[in-house]
Amino acid sequence: MSTHPTTDTPRGEAAGSGAGPAGPGPGSGGIGTGPGGSGTGPGAARRGPDGLPAHLQHFIDGRLRDSAAGGVFEVLDPVSNQVYATAAAGQAEDVDAAVAAAARAFAEGPWPRMAARARARVLNRVADLVEARDARLAELETFDTGLPITQALGQAQRAAENFRFFADVIVAQADHAYQVPGRQLNYVNRRPVGVAGLITPWNTPFMLESWKLAPALAAGCTVVLKPAEFTPLSASLWAEIFTEAGLPEGVFNLVHGIGEEAGAALVAHPGTRLISFTGETTTGQIIFREAATHLKGLSMELGGKSPVVVFADADLDSAIDSALFGVFSLNGERCTAGSRILVQREVYDGFVERFAARARDIVVGDPADPRTEVGALVHPEHYARVMDYVEIGRGEGRLVAGGARPPHLPEGNYLAPTVFADVPPTARIFQEEIFGPVVAITPFADEDEALRLANGVRYGLAAYVWTADLTRGHRMAHAIEAGMVWLNSHNVRDLRTPFGGVKASGLGHEGGHRSIDFYTEEQAVHVTLGPVHPPRFGARAARAADS
Ligand code: NAD
Numbered sequence: 001m002s003t004h005p006t007t008d009t010p011r012g013e014a015a016g017s018g019a020g021p022a023g024p025g026p027g028s029g030g031i032g033t034g035p036g037g038s039g040t041g042p043g044a045a046r047r048g049p050d051g052l053p054a055h056l057q058h059f060i061d062g063r064l065r066d067s068a069a070g071g072v073f074e075v076l077d078p079v080s081n082q083v084y085a086t087a088a089a090g091q092a093e094d095v096d097a098a099v100a101a102a103a104r105a106f107a108e109g110p111w112p113r114m115a116a117r118a119r120a121r122v123l124n125r126v127a128d129l130v131e132a133r134d135a136r137l138a139e140l141e142t143f144d145t146g147l148p149i150t151q152a153l154g155q156a157q158r159a160a161e162n163f164r165f166f167a168d169v170i171v172a173q174a175d176h177a178y179q180v181p182g183r184q185l186n187y188v189n190r191r192p193v194g195v196a197g198l199i200t201p202w203n204t205p206f207m208l209e210s211w212k213l214a215p216a217l218a219a220g221c222t223v224v225l226k227p228a229e230f231t232p233l234s235a236s237l238w239a240e241i242f243t244e245a246g247l248p249e250g251v252f253n254l255v256h257g258i259g260e261e262a263g264a265a266l267v268a269h270p271g272t273r274l275i276s277f278t279g280e281t282t283t284g285q286i287i288f289r290e291a292a293t294h295l296k297g298l299s300m301e302l303g304g305k306s307p308v309v310v311f312a313d314a315d316l317d318s319a320i321d322s323a324l325f326g327v328f329s330l331n332g333e334r335c336t337a338g339s340r341i342l343v344q345r346e347v348y349d350g351f352v353e354r355f356a357a358r359a360r361d362i363v364v365g366d367p368a369d370p371r372t373e374v375g376a377l378v379h380p381e382h383y384a385r386v387m388d389y390v391e392i393g394r395g396e397g398r399l400v401a402g403g404a405r406p407p408h409l410p411e412g413n414y415l416a417p418t419v420f421a422d423v424p425p426t427a428r429i430f431q432e433e434i435f436g437p438v439v440a441i442t443p444f445a446d447e448d449e450a451l452r453l454a455n456g457v458r459y460g461l462a463a464y465v466w467t468a469d470l471t472r473g474h475r476m477a478h479a480i481e482a483g484m485v486w487l488n489s490h491n492v493r494d495l496r497t498p499f500g501g502v503k504a505s506g507l508g509h510e511g512g513h514r515s516i517d518f519y520t521e522e523q524a525v526h527v528t529l530g531p532v533h534p535p536r537f538g539a540r541a542a543r544a545a546d547s
Pocket of ligand 1: 199200201202203208226227228229257258259260262263264265267278279280281283284286287300301302303304334335433435461501505506
């Protein structure tokens with residue numbers, strides 16, 4: 001996209017030309033119904049999970065359907081880079097149909113009017129159904145995204161946890177009442193905003209979709225989800241899960257498609273009152289501009305270039321373990337990745353040596369192999385972008401690990417975990433989000449310099465601080481410009497805490513009650529308790545006329 005270091009390749013180059021779907025016809029697609037395996041999809045893809053669909057459809061008003069105009073786009077798997085399926089390419093008219101269904105379900109259907117407990121029951125059923133699909137989700141997600149299977153396993157558990165959590169939050173939701181004794185009672189009538197447009201990225205797609213779906217549905221909104229075009233496979237599971245859980249028709253709608261077409265149409269649609277977006281900062285800026293026309297509510301979870309600050313007194317073993325996992329897990333395609341490691345000079349050389357040695361030993365391979373620690377990057381377009389950064393990095397820092405495709409993996413989007421040391425803060429690999437298994441290490445002298453380096457980028461999503469001096473640790477945490485800080489702590493998150501970034505990393509925070517605040521509006525209702533005493537306009541003139 002626009003942060004591509006050398007070329008400006010348009011997203012969705014594989015977009016279909018408008019020809020009809022190559023897979024099963026309208027109404028017959030969906031997860032688990034298509035033929036799986038080599039040679040059964042539109043291209044000669046490698047063997048995938050059993051029941052791999054050859055075609056993915058929208059889900060609108062409780063029905064699977066193709067685009068009105070019949071357009072499709074092609075979906076690749078990141079190991080063979082072959083087309084394994086087509087997906088319906090949503091256009092404005094498909095988004096219209098989905099928003100209309102969601103608007104009808106909101107205006108006329110039971111969902112927004114149900115007691116919180118009744119909605120929570122459905123959400124808990126969703127959680128059970130999601131959890132029961134952990135293995136299936138893992139194999140689909142691994143095939144579609146290139147995430148190592150061991151890291152894809154558990155994503156369904158986390159997605160299920162989001163539904164359980166928001167089921168609990170909505171039942172426990174309490175709103176304020178304010179009394180002026182004897183005169184007035186004022187209370188907050190909290191109500192769902194309406195139709196929410198949810199736009200999600202391709203890294204851990206199913207789990208990230210659950211972050212938006214769970215609070216939006218808990219709040220009583222109806223939704224249209226537009227998943228990322230690189231990884232549309234797992235999103236189709238939602239249709240069957242919500243149907244089985246008893247979610248009323250039209251409450252959940254799914255429109256596949258290219259961002260600049262289906263995503264843009266969802267943002268521009270006057271019927272979507274809210275847009276919750278996770279993705280690149282540049283895309284967020286476009287959406288922000290487009291949403292201004294209709295003054296939509298926006299939640300923006302954007303890119304990051306998060307620092308890991310390691311002081312000389314830190315527990316280096318834990319810092320190294322956590323920093324390695326932080327930047328190389330999920331193939332480095334992680335928004336909170338600690339992709340800049342700042343290390344105090346006294347321990348710098350030893351840290352770099354140990355970190356690089358461990359990085360060289362990371363197992364890169366087939367995502368479906370449980371021994372794999374780093375799999376294949378999501379798409380050849382993204383792979384090219386990451387490889388461009390590696391080339392740029394060669395001129396900006398000292399390459400101490402990786403830097404190339406592992407020799408045993410001649411095909412697929414593989415990159416050996418790549419470590420650049422001695423990277424100056426002016427370097428592009430220090431400043432720009434790469435979103436792959438590439439890390440920049442930079443030395444610092446003291447706390448002041450560490451802080452300057454940590455804050456010296458446009459992003460502010462996460463930060464990690466390692467020090468035995470807790471006073472300094474808190475001081476650093478408070479001074480770092482980041483929405484979330486982990487102090488001597490690995491990246492794990494309590495669902496009640498705020499999630500979000502500052503600066504170019506986002507607008508607004510989600511998590512816990514903040515998510516419910518986003519999907520609801522608080523209406524103030526004022527009730528007089530005693531006699532009403534309004535000023536009596538017009539009464540004086542009438543009295544004068546009488547006398
Ligand atoms: P992206 O911005 O390219 O795409 C995200 C989504 O937006 C996709 O569904 C895409 O189709 C859609 N889109 C693209 N152009 C659009 C437009 N003009 N109008 C409407 N929708 C449009 O991001 P990506 O490459 O899919 O994801 C990677 C990015 O996401 C990284 O920058 C990463 O840091 C960020 N991310 C952030 C968080 C967070 O919580 N802060 C979490 C995960 C990923």
